[in-house]
Amino acid sequence: MSTRLATGGRLLDKSRQLKFAFNGKQLRGFAGDTIASALLANDQMLIGRSFKYHRPRGVVASGAEEPNGLVGMGTDDSFEPNQRVTTTELYDGLTASSQNHWPSLEFDVGVINSKLSRFLPAGFYYKTFMYPRAFWKHVYEPIIRQSAGLGKAPKHRDPDTYEHFYAFTDVLVIGGGVAGLTAARAAALTGARVMVIEQTAHWGGRAPVDGGSVDGQPVDTFITEIVAQLDAMDNVTLRTRTMGAGVYDHGYVLGYERVGDHQPGAAGPRHRLWRIRATQIVTATGAIERPLSFAGNDVPGVMLASAVRDYAVDYGVSVGDRTVVVTNNDDAYRTAITLKKLGLDVPAILDARVTAQDSPLMTEAKGLGITVMMGHAISSVKGGKRVTGVAVCSQAGEGAVLKEIACDAVAMSGGWSPVVHLWSHCGGKLIWDEATAAFRPDASKAPTGATGEGFVLPAGAANGVLHLGAVLADSDVAGYAAAKAAGFTPKKPAKAPQGNAPDEAQMMPVWMMPQGAGYDKRSKAWLDYQNDVKVSDVQLAAREGFESVEHAKRYTTLGMATDQGKLSNINGLAILSDTLNQPIPQTGTTTFRPPYTPISMASIAGEARDERFQPLRRTPMYDWHAENGAYWEPVGHWRRPYCYQRAGETIEAAVAREVTATRESLGLLDASTLGKLMVKGPDAGKFLDMLYTNMMSTLKPGRCRYGLMCNENGFLIDDGVVARIDDETFLCHTTTGGAESIHGHMEEWLQTEWWDWNVYVANLTEEYAQIAVVGPRARDTLAKLTGDDISADTLPFMAWADITLGGMQARAYRISFSGELSYEIAVKASEGRALWDALLAAGAEYNATTYGTEALHIMRAEKGFIMIGDETDGTVIPQDLGLGWAISKKKEDYLGKRAQARSHMTDPKRWKLVGLETLDGSVLPDGAYCTADGTNDNGQRNVQGRVTSTYHSPTLGRGIAMGLVLNGPDRMGDVLEFPKVDGAAIKAKIVDPVFFDREGEKQNV
Amino acid sequence: MLILTCPVCGVTAEETEFHGGGEAHLKRFGPGSSEGDFHDYLFSKENPKGVHLERWRHNNGCGKWFHAARDTVTLEVYGTYPAQTSEPPQDIKDAISAKRPGWTWRDFS
């Protein structure tokens, strides 16, 4: 029976009872409980089923290292799978349910896998399920997948909020045990900014449970005092419930704060992800106790000795009435002594060691009347869903049973492994410590940062130092060294606290218990509880040549479960080393990767959800569009109306209406997103001559010119109209997508190649709202709003002028992307909406029709104008597009010119732009290719061209398209075949790409 | 997540404020240059395991380009310096030599 003791429970507030439910059962606990302690207090030892064999499993540990105790928590939109019971604080109304079983936790049919386990050794699936081939997808894989996974998938969107926080500190201490606190104080006394983060809700780590004294006072008192002292210092920040999740390059640390997990419903974020930039980091993350590998070490009731002690001291819970302790070191004696002193039965301590002399803890245990059996071990554990006893044997033998001891709990200790994860994340190296049989940080090989110097220092148990006195001395030095490395020197180093605890006898590494255990035992001795990896599996891997620890990991899945092998890794690689007959350091460890324990995806996304998922760029007319039926098209982070849908209208109909109205009378387009770059200086003309393929320096003030820009690889990257404002000033229009990138492109060339040229560039894209006023009635409409002369003579095609329009200062560019009479009007963005409204009002009598990007695209296609991103795709050069006229022959150089001289670019076989007209008037499918005879060497159908844009033209009442075709311009009238995806082919004739108003009569009025 | 100091505005900031621009000190070859020179200008990369001279732009800051001498294996930043140069300044070269004796970069070391 596991029960709540009448006394004890250091962390509990027994005045506050909490109700919670497990698998529908109503249970009670206290404030301060974890789910684990509360379940144990209610005698709920069985908590889940293992991954592969569905073995019954109970809690093994009391902290982040717990492999078994995972539950689903919450319901509906707050449901979350795989919550670790040992690190989740109890709150009133909590609901939890066990995972990975059917139909119930108690009776799980999946347990059949356990019976078949001999057929399912490590890697068995690589050797099976191959025949017949089709079975993999339809039979084998579905079965394997069904048995995969632990918790259920959440189904709903998450209603909670999450946020990030950027913090900067000289010294970050990860871990708030006595080592972390001592290191923090040593660092803080130098004046350095210090931050301490502790994953649990409590300061002090293991020490309050383990006992000992500091400077003559009980260790608890020391902790209370040092926390108070740190809290009072202005240069110190203390955060509990904040885990150091990962240490990254250049001192970047992720801190995972569980702000709301223990108080659902409270205001504020559920999790806060700290991005801490620390000059120096102290990892004071303690050590984790190792299980021992004996047969049946996974039976519920077998727990880490330290956990048994924690439950007793911290939560007032006895996990069993009769607890057998099995160990290879002194620390587990503390558990026996604690239990005994609480009046519980400890029938025996089985100590695998044979020591010459009793240590103080042995003496104390014996003094309490506990039987200590040196040189003994567990041969096997009795019991199924709960321990009922152990069979005892000699550690030295093969497991012959000497006696059986009835018990309901086993407290095991295989020694301690420093938590080196955070030290290792960024490249810190480890050395093997023979004395403690553990890997610990090699201080001479710390991870190095931006300066090339080490930026992480380990302290206390995390540094492999276990005795309280040594822990305090070590961490005092580490804290001071960290501050010093961060550039702080103390007035006078404070005296390190003096810790006092009993001396301990040398531990003895025990990787297999008993030492000579045969296959039967090894195949029941668990290394990785969650992933069901046994000693025999690692040995099989070694035998099959998976000798590298990384191979063994991947072949057996050791250490790949949600606990990332915190309990299993060292034991596993020791077994591997033993099997390969090589020393453990030669085997080495697998790579430690963040996060230390899993962190919520939502915390990583932070605030970036819903409307804050990505910035949404809005033009000044955005609200009008939204209110008037805009069907949106995302363009970069902008959103532009694709068309404006009226009630009952299809998208196609809306687009056709917009085109027709514009061609017939008046259309208005919000063109504000077009890039507008001001280029100014004595060398501006020379600069633009290098950027554009055509000549810009000859452009006259007051006039506009269409230009093309290529990259150094020769490919067309942007196009637009350049207006010359005055001698020294040009305004370059770019595509919407090009505004930032072309600005960057200009700055790059100016700053890094032609830095002696006198040119400045300013990005004015957002300064202006720009509206295209398009159609036969464009001039009439503007005339109603201005007294300025906008006649064809004063403001001819490809000219611009400053005018006053509706009382606003405006710049009118007479340019046209539609082939209509057209003005693009720029006003200050703050007046954009006012101009839009004024134009709508003035144009009302001409049926002013706002149009979107699709109408824009159709009208330009009717005119045979290219569109960056349609006719170009990053592989197209201007020469392909019949734009030779825009490529200056006079210029010695421009970006892309040299590239365009390469053999493939001058190849006469390059596909060239043409118009395409289907014979039946239908619309060619987007992206269709036209076939040529035969196939190539790889059996692919030969092709001779492709469609680059294709539309139904409302103006012409038929399909029109542009495409790139082999020898296209020389083959006018040829008919090509474009297969559709359904196999049928459409025939289309090569024609001039200008489909409408070839003479430009409409625009030049 | 790197931190870099922009030599132009003096701000030390994390990588997200910058934009990496690839290898530094490229010599531009334009019209008339040989196939080989032009190819090497665009494509032949040093891509060393070790010291890398590279371009960065402080795009979420002062907007200026600068150069950095950075180690691609240790991620140590030996120094940052103005973009308007064709070689790193001597103090940065010395800092590199101290850590990576015998290092070379195309035509200089």
Next chain:
Amino acid sequence: MSNTVSALNGASASGYVQVHEMGLQGMITLRGDLSAKKLVDAAKTAGGTNVPGRGHIALSGAHGIAWMSPDELLILTPYDEVDARLEGITSKLAGTHHLAVNVSDARAMFAVSGDDALVRETLAKLCPVDMSAAAFAPGQFRRTRMAQVPAAIWLPETGEARVICFRSVAQYVFDLLKGASLAGSEVGYFR
């Protein structure tokens, strides 16, 4: 002026600090040789203060100058004074290579006000910048990133911060600041 509206038309939100879109703000980008006396003089006249050093902003009443880069200043002035001041610069710098242009309408500006530590905290949730009093004091000017967009920030005085962003993302930045300052999400980091 009735036609002229700022990006969010003065929207505000109050959480543990106040967030307020400040309406139309005059801004002039001035690029040129900052070491040239002529340019410095022109800037001073337009900005009504001395030209600040690298990484700083100089403020004087409704006017100010922010250091943007070694060849760029941002001059702050009331919105309706921009044209006149721009004219002033242009005439003073005639014949000198420079670029001066009105960028008032390309931007939005926010005030974040309240308890100094909480104002700093709000920004520290969004910008990868050390917002502690020791590292970022009134008078400093920092161009950086706010979540996913560029922004510039400074503290005119204790308990006050200013944020400038591009106009098109004003709503996004407002939502960020509002979300970051929701009551109950105080971090308690700065003291």
Next chain:
Amino acid sequence: MTEGDHDHLPNPLEPRARMKRYSAFAVAREAFRHHTGWTRAWASPEPKSHYDAIIIGAGGHGLATAYYLGKNFGITNVAILEKGWLGGGNTGRNTTIIRSNYLQDPSAAIYEKARSLYETMSQDLNYNVMFSPRGVLMLAQTQHEVRGYERTVHANALQGVATEFVSPAKVKQLVPIINIDGPRYPVLGALWQARGGTARHDAVAWGYARACSDMGMHVIQQCEVTGIRQQGGKVTGVSTTRGDIGCNKLGMVVAGHSGHLADMAGFRLPIESVALQALVSEPIKPCMDVVVMANTVHGYMSQSDKGEMVIGGGTDGYNNFTQRGAFHHIEETVRALVETFPMVARLKMLRQWGGIVDVTGDRSPILSKTPVDGIFINCGWGTGGFKAIPGSGWGFAELMAKGHSPLTDAFGLNRFYEGRFIDESVAAGVAH
């Protein structure tokens, strides 16, 4: 002691009889003798002084090349040299997406060859690589993407690659957990390759290694190539941490380390090595049966047979050899997936890691002769070469054996001189 203990480990140096076949029957038989009958999956021989061909790099591409040199051309006097543990490079750390819906002919040819070889790989190698043709969906979330994918579908039809453009409703039906109506980027459709999918990445390397070893080839791990030996412009062998080894032909197949090896051989490559990252969630019960890639928002995800969600994102913007990467890429990817699949918010990230990918000037691979006679290079697979492994091995083996292969001809180094790029980015943003 019982039988089959570790003192009975097979001697790795012994010349071996042919590999024991794997089957359910063999597993059952072994079950009754405590699995003591299993022998090494591959031998671990000492290097000889000379081989007909040496492959540097025991990643998927190197091993597949060796396998097809043996299988298709009878060249078995081959050593595959690996500086670490085989399969430990990008092959061991990729998100395992397999598809062949590429746009350009040469790409579609080699990836489709690869995909079709994946279909029968388990049987070919007698090693279950768990190729799972569960289907790959590439979401179209802008009009531009819609057009790009429609173009791909047309191209694929003529290339013999089965793909289709499917409606949002079909997307929702294939992936019930997806959010197809935005709020930000509604799903407008998707490029669907029903026989794309995933495979167990480690098994691909292990299966090939076993098969190579079975043919008598030498897979030599912990053997780093430190120099390339040549005479009169022709390769004669390599220097390694285990001594000099001679060869007639040399294949460099070392992904992110290609630039470094080319440097040893005296030439430069159009390659930059950058970190690419991936992560997995904690395992959950099956909730997504297909692979989904969302290029507009930069994230992709599939669920492994073990239950974890396998997630990948973008590359760092700077040269890096650390197998780590900057956290903000993880953030961008996770943000994208939370937006696309709201349930992801309440999953947890279990582990994140990085690999060093080799990115070329046009982001397509290089399978080519080199300036040094006898040296061939296979690299530049960048962020998307797992799916190509068998096709690349097939073509590269042919190139090495015969001096030319239709599968690799277009991927020569000369294309960068000619300006003849194979640019896939034109249709889809990222290339996994």
